[in-house]
Amino acid sequence: MTAHPASADPAARGPIRLAFDGGQSALRVRVIPDGRTGSGPGFTHSANSIQATVDAVRAAADQAGVTGPVEVAALGLTGFPKDLPTAEILAKSIAETLRATEVRLTQDMVTAHAGALPDRYGVVLAAGTGVVCLGIDRDGSWYKIDGHGYLFGDAGSAFAIGRAGLVAVQRARDGRGPATALADTDLDPIALYPSPTLVDDVARFAPVVLRRAAEGDPVAHDIVVRAAGELAETIGAAIGSLAGQGQVPVACVGGLFDGAGDQLAEPLRAKLPSRAELIVAEGNSLDGAQRLASGPPGPYDELIVTHHA
Structure with a gap:
């Protein structure tokens, strides 16, 4: 995907929101509200998977030209940690790398469901x-x-x-x-x-x-x-x-x-x-992540780990 120049970033108009869909092949991001996109490496099973995920998030955001503060970032990840403490560490690390006020972290199955059957x-x-x-x-x-x-x-x-x-x-x-x-x-x-x-x-x-x-x-x-x-x-x-x-x-x-x-x-x-x-899905996993980033989690609340900076 083509990176967008920093001048196109809406940060000058206020904080933005980010939606991430992280699979095994690639991690994708969509900037809300202007729809710019970027991508980073997909998830791999490794001892340093938390840092690898943070690096992929950073790479995708950089490719999308994200330079300003982030209000909310919602992520559906294949590599969602199996235990709550690790998930909280990952959410905090993502918040720090994105300078995000709030991070909503969940499994990719949740964003897939939110996109297809909101x-x-x-x-x-x-x-x-x-x-x-x-x-x-x-x-x-x-x-x-x-x-x-x-x-x-x-x-x-x-x-x-x-x-x-x-x-x-x-x-x-x-x-x-x-x-x-x-x-x-x-x-x-x-x-x-x-x-x-x-x-x-x-x-x-x-x-x-x-x-x-x-x-x-x-x-x-x-x-x-x-x-x-x-x-x-x-x-x-x-x-x-x-x-x-x-x-x-x-x-x-x-x-x-x-x-x-x-x-x-x-x-x-x-x-x-x-x-x-x-039935035909109403949207895809990235659409689901956008829904989770744009409004309240709703029926998915207990499936989401939230970090507030």
Whole structure:
């Protein structure tokens, strides 16, 4: 993205608000109210993940040309800390680096839900490099499904599809598996092992799998159908957590669905429980972060760690 000159920053007119969407591939920021954007590195599992997240926030803000004081910053992060004390440390560190009066920190599943179903009952599945699902009941109770990371979860994610595709490539090249058009790539999967961005690198093979599935490659088709089944299972678990027997609005968002086409959507629809009512999301995770930055947290209040400078 193109950085904006400091002269374009609205700081001269008063404090601004910032909305952040932090995934495994990238961390994005939107400046409110003028809509300028920037990006920084995505989340990686590392011993210094707090400092890495703060650095990514700073990089994204710099790219967006943020130079003035920040009134509120709302962040939905894949790398949201597992324990409250660490989350509070991260929120304080972000407040300091942004010179923000208030920081609202939460998981990326919350901003995905706020963007897709603002102030509404239902289930949102966010599928990109990883997968996480959030169901909110009519009484405000909430249920998180998956979001367990690439080793122990993220079933049906771009990483899972990309990994299955690269396994199929190696099996075909070894003669241990069926021939597949997926093997028509210059990529050497073994060369990815030392990459510091391994998860993102593997996930970037998912569009190749989806494209080959659309072209009729049976191996790629089977991978996509299995992924759709995993996603449907996750949605079904979220729906099963909600009270009653009526229809539940379900929105699917995230980079995995961008350009995936019917080869993913059709098997997903076929495997969903009867209570699922697929609807079009009203917005994306960055839109959700903007809603959390622009007004009161509302039904997401207990899912947000707030720091006041």
